[in-house]
Amino acid sequence: MTYGGREAARRLTLWYLVASTVILAASGLLGWAIRMSQADVGRLGDNTWYALMTAHGLGAFVGWAAFGVMGFSWWVLASLGFEPRRFGAAMGWLTFWLMVAGVAGVVVTTLFFGFAGSWVFLYPLPFYSAGQWGDMTTAVFAFSVLLAGLAIVTWCIGIIHTVVGPALHAVSKNPVNRFFTSIGFGYLWPKRFATNPEPVPYALIPLGVIAIDMIIATLPLAGLLVVMIVQSFADVSVDPLLAKNILWWFGHPVVYLLLFPAVAIYYFLIPKYAKRPLVAGNVIALAWVIAVIANVLVWAHHIYLDYPSGSVQSAINIAMQPMTFSLTIPSALSLYSLGFTIYRSNFVWNAASTALFLGLVSWLLAGLSGVVNATIAFDAVVHNSLWIVGHFHHMALLNIGLVIFGATYHFLPELTGRPLWSETAARWHIWLTFFAGTFNSALWIWQGLEGAPRRFSVLPAAFEDLAVAAVPTVIVLALAQILFFLNVFLTLTGPKTRQVEATA
Amino acid sequence: MNSTAVLIAISYAIVTVIGVGVFLVLWWSTKSRGEVDAQRLARREKGWLLVLIGGLLVLLFGTIFFTPYGESAPPGSQVVNVEARQFAFAIDPGTIRAGKPVEFRLRATDVNHGFGVYTADDEFVLQAQVVPDFVTNVVHTFDEPGVYKVLCLEYCGLDHHGMVAQFEVVP
Numbered sequence: 001m002t003y004g005g006r007e008a009a010r011r012l013t014l015w016y017l018v019a020s021t022v023i024l025a026a027s028g029l030l031g032w033a034i035r036m037s038q039a040d041v042g043r044l045g046d047n048t049w050y051a052l053m054t055a056h057g058l059g060a061f062v063g064w065a066a067f068g069v070m071g072f073s074w075w076v077l078a079s080l081g082f083e084p085r086r087f088g089a090a091m092g093w094l095t096f097w098l099m100v101a102g103v104a105g106v107v108v109t110t111l112f113f114g115f116a117g118s119w120v121f122l123y124p125l126p127f128y129s130a131g132q133w134g135d136m137t138t139a140v141f142a143f144s145v146l147l148a149g150l151a152i153v154t155w156c157i158g159i160i161h162t163v164v165g166p167a168l169h170a171v172s173k174n175p176v177n178r179f180f181t182s183i184g185f186g187y188l189w190p191k192r193f194a195t196n197p198e199p200v201p202y203a204l205i206p207l208g209v210i211a212i213d214m215i216i217a218t219l220p221l222a223g224l225l226v227v228m229i230v231q232s233f234a235d236v237s238v239d240p241l242l243a244k245n246i247l248w249w250f251g252h253p254v255v256y257l258l259l260f261p262a263v264a265i266y267y268f269l270i271p272k273y274a275k276r277p278l279v280a281g282n283v284i285a286l287a288w289v290i291a292v293i294a295n296v297l298v299w300a301h302h303i304y305l306d307y308p309s310g311s312v313q314s315a316i317n318i319a320m321q322p323m324t325f326s327l328t329i330p331s332a333l334s335l336y337s338l339g340f341t342i343y344r345s346n347f348v349w350n351a352a353s354t355a356l357f358l359g360l361v362s363w364l365l366a367g368l369s370g371v372v373n374a375t376i377a378f379d380a381v382v383h384n385s386l387w388i389v390g391h392f393h394h395m396a397l398l399n400i401g402l403v404i405f406g407a408t409y410h411f412l413p414e415l416t417g418r419p420l421w422s423e424t425a426a427r428w429h430i431w432l433t434f435f436a437g438t439f440n441s442a443l444w445i446w447q448g449l450e451g452a453p454r455r456f457s458v459l460p461a462a463f464e465d466l467a468v469a470a471v472p473t474v475i476v477l478a479l480a481q482i483l484f485f486l487n488v489f490l491t492l493t494g495p496k497t498r499q500v501e502a503t504a
Numbered sequence: 505m506n507s508t509a510v511l512i513a514i515s516y517a518i519v520t521v522i523g524v525g526v527f528l529v530l531w532w533s534t535k536s537r538g539e540v541d542a543q544r545l546a547r548r549e550k551g552w553l554l555v556l557i558g559g560l561l562v563l564l565f566g567t568i569f570f571t572p573y574g575e576s577a578p579p580g581s582q583v584v585n586v587e588a589r590q591f592a593f594a595i596d597p598g599t600i601r602a603g604k605p606v607e608f609r610l611r612a613t614d615v616n617h618g619f620g621v622y623t624a625d626d627e628f629v630l631q632a633q634v635v636p637d638f639v640t641n642v643v644h645t646f647d648e649p650g651v652y653k654v655l656c657l658e659y660c661g662l663d664h665h666g667m668v669a670q671f672e673v674v675p
Contacts (some may be wrong), residue, residue, distance in 0.1 A: 047662050118659050125615045126651040130590060130662040240616060281546035283553055297537045304633060305618075307573045308638030320656040321568060325560040333549060333660065338547045339530055347534040357531070364523045372512055373565065377570035381508045381628060384618055445516075449509040451628035453620065455659040462626035498566050 008089035008442045009078035014415050015096055016071020017408065018066050021488055023103060028481055031416075035474050037466045039423040040272055047132045050116035051456035055107060057119025062148055063103040065396050066254070067250030068404040069261035070095070070155050073207055075411055076261075076268050077159075080201050088165075091158025098151035105144025111461045113137040118455060121145070122249065123243035126228060139232035146225040149218050149250075152257065156218075169195045183208040183292060187237055187285035202278050202337075203267035205285065209292045210260035216296050217253035220246045228400035241311060248299040256295050258396060262403040266356060270338050270408060273353040280337040287330040298324045298348055301494035304379045312394065319375065324374040331367050335360065351426030357407030360436045366391060366437075369445065384455075386463075387448025394441040398434065405430060405484060406410040412491050421490035439471045497501035506628045519641070542575045572630075575643040577607035584671070586610045586654075588617035588634045590661055593654050593669035602649045608632075612639040616656025624650055629655050646673040 030052045036074040037044040044052065074084060074092060082094060109115040114133045117126040126138040163182040166169075170181040171194040178305045184205040186193035224246045230236055300313070300320040307314035338360060347353065372378045382388060409426045413419055420426060443466050448454075452463035459467055505513070522546050577583075582601060586608055587594040600606050611633040621632040621640070630650065632642045646652070649672075656667035 046665070050659075050662070050664075057518050072668075082594075096618060116662070122616050122659070125661060128590060128615045132662055186625060241638060244616070244635070276542065279542045279545045281549050283549040303633065306635055306640075308632040308635050308640045311638060316566070318571060318573070321571075322560075322564055324565060328560065329553065329556060333553065336549060336552050337546075339526070340540065340542075342530055342534065344533045344538045344540055346537045353656070357527075361524070361527045364527070365520055368523065369516060369517050371563070375567045377567040377572070378512055379510065380572050380631065381506055381512065381630060384620075385628075399604075421590065446513075449513050450505055450624060451509070451622060453655055453657055453665075456665040460626065475541075 004086040004089045005083045006078050008084050008092070009074045010415055012084070012092040012096070013071045013075040013091065013411070016067055016074070017412070017488075018492070019096070019100055019416070020068040020071060020404075021408075021485065023059050023063035024481070025485055026107070027056050027064055027477065030056040030098045031060060032478050033035045034457075035467075035470060037457070038464075039471050041429040041471060042465075044155050044457070046457045047116050048072060048115055051110045051114050053455065053457075054118050054121075055110040057146070058106050058148075059103060059259070061119065061396060061399030062254070063099070063106075065400045065404065066152070067099055067103075069213040069258055069265070069400065069407075070152075072265055072404070073159060073261045075415065076203055076264050077207065079161055079268065080203060082165060082204065083167070084162045085165060088158045091154045091186065095158065096150045098147050098154060098379045098439050100378065102144045102146070102151060105140060105147065105243075109133075109137050109141040109144060115142075116142045117141070120247060122247065123224070123238060123240055124230070128233065131380050135232040139188055139229045142225045142228040142232070146222055146229070146334065149222050149225065152218050152254075153222075156214045157210040157336065159207055163204055163211070166363045169198055170201070171196055171337035177206065179212070179277065180282060183212075184285035184288050186283045196418075196457045201267075202280055202284065203264045205288045206260035206267070206291075209288055209295070210257055213253050213295045214257055217250045221250035241306065241308065241313065244303055244306065245299065249296070250299075250304040251302060252299045253295050254434050255392075255395075256291075258400045259331075260291075261360075262400050263330075265407050266334070266338055266360070267405050269352070269406070270341050273348045274341045275348075275355070276345055276400045278337055278339060279340040280367055281332075284330075284333050284337055290326055291330040294323050294327045301374055304376045304382050321374065321376055325371075328367065328371060328374075331363065335364055350409075351423055352410035353418075355409065355430045358430065359399050359406060359473065362394060362402060362434075362438070366394035366441075368398055369394065382448055383450035384453060386444040386452045386454050389454050390441040390444030390446075390448060393444065394438070398437045398441070401437075402430065402434065405433070408484075408488065412488065413497075416492060417496045418491055418494045421494055425487050429480050429483040429487070432483075433466055434474055436473050436477040436480060440470060440477060443467075443470050443473070509628065510651060519642070528644045545561045572642075573631075577605055577641070577643045581643070582606040584608050586619060586634075587613060588619065588656065588667075590615065591663035591667040592669065593619075593656075595654065595669055595671050598671045600671060602646050602673050602675055605643055605645045607651070608642040608644070610642065611638075616658045616659040617658050617660050618655075620655040620657035621654060622653045623648070624653065633658055649673045649675045 034052050036042050115137050164178040170178045181193040300316045301324045304317050447466050585596045617634040621629040651672050654669040
């Protein structure tokens with residue numbers, strides 16, 4: 001049994017990687033099925049379609065993308081010298097099992113018991129099933145999501161415990177001071193948050209930021225889920241508008257649970273491939289100060305079109321627009337730093353670095369479509385249209401996803417001591433995913449601009465043409481992922497390199 | 505396509521072309537390797553930050569006044585009550601006069617719904633969310649007579665996609 005240290009980080013990362021890859025395979029298949037059904041290829045029953053949509057959303061977003069980058073975070077930290085200590089590693093394992101149990105519960109309640117409340121399970125919809133599922137199913141679903149939420153909290157605790165550890169080289173022994181030091185405050189206030197002899201690695205900052213934010217973001221949702229479980233058996237209820245706000249209080253930061261660890265991976269790997277340090281100064285630390293505050297205060301941009309009379313919601317929403325705009329600053333400054341780190345460098349091009357480079361392209365383009373969503377006057381047109389679906393698939397699959405693929409191709413050999421099965425297959429996978437995925441999102445974006453609604457098992461006839469046009473793209477995208485699964489599986493089961501065997 | 509959607513499409517196409525161009529330059533630059541003054545580039549972060557803040561302020565003040573909240577219906581406006589429930593809308597009255605402001609009073613009796621109005625040719629017109637226990641008011645003036653469709657734009661369960669209604673705008 002490994003209690004802590006680099007070996008614990010290695011094992012944690014590998015387990016998260018394998019589990020999240022299995023979840024990708026399953027949730028990807030579900031996504032493929034519902035996209036084909038919309039194009040009238042293998043039409044699914046309505047509740048089946050919506051149940052698959054629910055499972056696909058939670059599975060791909062939390063079970064794959066979030067779980068995947070959460071896993072790589074352990075290895076990035078260990079590679080920076082921040083190895084998990086005993087408590088941190090224990091939190092890492094607790095996270096793993098809570099997440100696996102939570103995802104399993106979501107799979108069972110959706111695929112076997114027909115829960116189809118969508119992955120945002122907008123209260124009180126889980127209790128208005130139109131006869132498709134019972135309150136007990138809602139209770140088990142809510143409990144399963146609660147487990148996944150607790151997994152996020154335990155991961156955050158483990159990450160915070162690790163980043164304030166001895167590798168921080170902070171002068172202060174005060175844990176609060178050490179935490180703020182770990183998220184880059186020393187770049188702005190070097191005396192108060194002093195480190196000796198080295199400054200905080202840039203790659204450390206996004207991990208501490210998201211860890212504290214996700215604790216703040218998840219606990220109210222956990223409360224809502226507990227109430228939903230109780231409501232399945234007793235006569236209690238929640239104000240629907242309050243519930244909506246609580247959901248998005250979590251629902252926005254969880255997007256950055258995917259993005260910020262991915263940024264840490266960019267900060268860590270891009271300089272290695274460019275063979276020069278990250279081109280960054282103190283300003284980027286200021287951006288992360290903005291991020292740690294704004295990330296938990298911009299939830300309402302997801303409900304810009306909720307402005308009922310007699311509530312303060314419209315005032316909250318208007319305040320959210322400039323706050324949301326401010327959140328583009330960490331992304332824009334990161335892209336600046338990463339771009340100039342690559343600029344005229346002796347950049348090593350392989351499957352992993354290509355994935356990261358293409359991920360940066362997608363980060364910019366998906367970020368720009370996100371600015372549209374963040375602008376109330378524009379959101380009034382694209383809200384709940386397929387534009388939103390195009391935007392978040394662009395961000396989740398082609399920014400975060402490509403980071404996960406790149407990190408897998410980069411880290412898997414050192415995690416397993418085995419060479420990557422096929423660099424060629426990896427390159428094909430990356431390029432096919434990038435082009436097919438981008439085209440796939442572009443179709444959704446165009447459909448959304450035309451007014452096509454999201455979350456429709458059967459699209460209105462006027463919007464069906466492009467859904468049909470997407471079929472070949474979706475097939476290519478799915479086939480490309482088979483290359484990834486093969487590469488991971490055959491690397492895991494392949495022969496060890498001589499060097500590793502000698503040191504094992 | 506809705507005129508705002510056209511504006512979004514053109515703007516997004518332009519920034520996409522510029523963005524892809526930047527990355528092509530970046531990729532090409534790695535073929536002509538050379539030293540860069542990393543310290544100078546890091547210092548220029550501040551300049552980039554100022555450019556960014558300036559751009560965001562322009563976008564903020566260029567759009568915030570078009571926020572569709574709080575528009576009050578002038579005296580004498582038409583009032584249309586809309587009740588949304590799984591999986592139907594009740595719209596009363598179902599006929600609206602063109603060229604005259606109409607105030608939609610939106611209510612939901614069960615779960616969250618969306619009130620999305622489209623022309624008969626499926627061009628998007630307007631939308632708002634309908635939250636249970638609240639009334640949402642939306643004011644709009646229809647210039648073109650004709651039949652308008654209403655779609656639910658918030659997922660509400662089994663027959664969400666079938667939750668369609670219509671009203672007529674007359675001269």
